[in-house]
Amino acid sequence: MIDIAIIGGGPAGQAAARQTLGAGLSTTMIDEQARPGGQILRQPPAAFAVKGWMAGRLYRPLRRLLAQTEADIRLDWRGGTSVAGIERIEDHFRLTLSGAHGGTLLARRVLIAAGCYDMPVAMPGWTLPGVMSAGAVQTLLKSQQVVAGQPIVLLGSHPLLLVLATQLLDAGAEVAAVLMPQTYGRMARAVLPYLAGAIFTPGPLIAAGAAMARLRRAGVPMMMGARPIGFTGDGRLEAVDYAWRGQVQRIAAQAAAVSYGFLPQSDLPRQIGAAVRWARPAGGWETVCDGAMRSSIPGLYVAGETTGVAGADAAMAEGEIAGIAMALDAGVRPPSGMARAQARRARLQPFIDLLRAAADPGEVWPQATPETLLCRCEDISVAQVEATMAQLSPMADASAVKHRCRIGMGLCQGRSCEHALVRRIAAARGCDPDAVTPFRMRFPARPIPIDEIIG
Amino acid sequence: MSRIADGVTRPAPITVEIDGAMVPAHPGETLAAVMIAAGAYRMRDDRSGAPRGLLCNMGTCSECFVWIAMDGAWRRRRACLTLVSEGLCIATQEGQP
Known part of the structure; x- marks a missing residue:
């Protein structure tokens, strides 16, 4: 049993790890990529040499943190590994892993800092390769x-x-x-x-x-x-x-x-039942947390885009806060700096609000046609979804539509189509998307070979 | 070519097989990068037979599923997360070639 499992090797996870490792807590970091960095500093293969890689001034603090992370021999880094499942068992968590470091991992505390992904937007021809x-x-x-x-x-x-x-x-x-x-x-x-x-x-x-x-x-x-x-x-x-x-x-x-725009990765928080809310303006589900990044599940923390898409600087600040909170809650001598990190995070908010307002796709959403595929995994068109919704009560939630026409039942677990379905249900009902119950997120959160589970 | 040459040093190339064609690749590259660098944008077909390719390049969307020959069987893997190795055999349709 380890003290801390960090899901995601981006700026939030790295900043948290510095705090937990500094407090003497055993820390494991899991990421689907081979090397840490997250999407913002997605590193070239180790065997490559790239001159002036990500040399821009704005990336400097991120590069410094990444160098510190990679040099820290106390960190148990598990790259090339997906987290397929997360459960709470008594006073700890069990993670089901797949890939380079497959198997199960028991941890006293878990930080989900899984980042975000580009919002898939259905429009005619969007499934064409290229x-x-x-x-x-x-x-x-x-x-x-x-x-x-x-x-x-x-x-x-x-x-x-x-x-x-x-x-x-x-x-x-x-x-x-x-x-x-x-x-x-x-x-x-x-x-x-x-x-x-x-x-x-x-x-x-x-x-x-x-x-x-x-x-x-x-x-x-x-x-x-x-x-x-x-x-x-x-x-x-x-x-x-x-x-x-x-x-x-x-x-x-x-x-x-x-x-x-971007959607928070929300499958793991939702799988374990953490409280989420509709993210604005781009949509998707952000995990609710307190000022110390504690989710609604005791022992489960969230930081970075998981809590709402706000960029890498905010992710670094939130990761630091979460790391300090985990050390505090674990009862080890708390590292100082909580208030400073919280103030740093607060200072970023005006720019985050500005960027969200500038990027708001609300009024300029592209139009899908009836033939446009909404669910790319199960090949379900807009027309099929509309016909299914017409057969159901307006109060039917996302899962009811899923069970009737298979939208969201495919390999991506609805990550591509769910936000669009929730918006359609909300528009039909004339309600806020937050009032629509989304799909239930089930194990496995990533497509993993069946023999890895049955061993 | 779509590989950036300026300022980038890569390990000596290896060869992988994509739908029966021998394609150069560098150790450390993902299958998705190798296919796109080779102009092979189609990675699978959907139920209607329409071609599909890379969408998110971060393991989230599962659009880039390809078939890989492993231990005498064809296995499905996300091309964006799978690293190349010498002689790796990839098919965009099951059991082909």
């Missing part, structure tokens, strides 16, 4: 040093696309266009209330301005108010369609990077 999430394109670049395809079109409401565009240009890729559905005026109105507060964390704002200047110099069309319609191609992506000043335009592309 249409990827912005995160996929970015991690191929950062980690594997591979350009996902070119020419590449970047589209969606999230300003992360600006960062990705400059990273692609740095890699020598041909960026055909950046299509953002909101107009400059709409974005300016959305962020205005938060500008004054965000001025205390100007780094990302300056970076966004520099990115736009870089795109202009490179001649990449940055089109605000260009509404993506869908994707076309014979067997793979060939072109992106979008509406621009009332006209449908088509632009050739071998790859597309889509970003309308």
Whole structure:
């Protein structure tokens, strides 16, 4: 039995581990990637040498933390490993692991710092090979040093696309266009209330301005108010369609990077029954916690995007808070710094609110057609889901629709489609998405070979 | 080629087999990266026979399931989380080639 199991090797998990290891608690960190870093610092393979990797100034604190984590021989690092199950047994937890370090792991306390993922947004042609999430394109670049395809079109409401565009240009890729559905005026109105507060964390704002200047110099069309319609191609992506000043335009592309926001990874907290609430504005379920990152389950802590998507700096602060709280609750001599970490986290909030308002896909959501697949695993279309919902009572929850038409029953456990179904049910009922009961999250949280379970 | 050459040093290439074609790869690369670098965007077919490819590249969506020959049997694995090894045999349809 170990003291602390940390699920997720990103900034939140690393910051927590520094605290728990410093307090003398045995700590194991589990991540699906081979090396720590999370998605924000998804590392190249150990056998690669990459000059000037993630050298930007904004990444400096993250790189420092990562170097400290990798140098800490007290940490039991278990990369290449998925957490398929989490249960509470009496006063401890049992994790079921799959992959490089498969088996079970018993821990007195667990921190879920599992990050977030790109919100999958159903639109015509979105299942064509070559249409990827912005995160996929970015991690191929950062980690594997591979350009996902070119020419590449970047589209969606999230300003992360600006960062990705400059990273692609740095890699020598041909960026055909950046299509953002909101107009400059709409974005300016959305962020205005938060500008004054965000001025205390100007780094990302300056970076966004520099990115736009870089795109202009490179001649990449940055089109605000260009509404993506869908994707076309014979067997793979060939072109992106979008509406621009009332006209449908088509632009050739071998790859597309889509970003309308991010959803917290919520399957493990929900599997064990921790309280969650609908995340705003992008949706999905964030795990509820107190000011010390304690979830509603005694001994279970959450930090980083699991508690609501807020970026890597907030994740570092929350991880530190969680680590201190775990040491406090374990009754070992508490490390100092709780109030300082909480103040650091609070200072970031205005910028987080600004970014959420700027990226809000609410009014600029792309339209699916009846044939568009909503559930990519079970191949369930919008028309099938609508027909099923029409047969059921308006009060039917997500699981009732799932049982009738198989939406969300596939390998991804609903991670791709559940948010869209919850929004549809809420719209049909005229209620808030938070009032809709989502799918029950079941073991295994990741697709694992059956012989690993039955041994 | 879509592998970034500037400033990147990779270990000497190995060879993997994708749908019967010999494809170069570097140790440490994921199957998904190798397939995309080779222009092989299609990783599986859905029930209607429509092609599917990489979506999230972080093990979350399960869109990139491919078949891998392991210990005399075909096993399904997420291409984005599976690292290449010399002679690895990958198929985008079960039991093919």
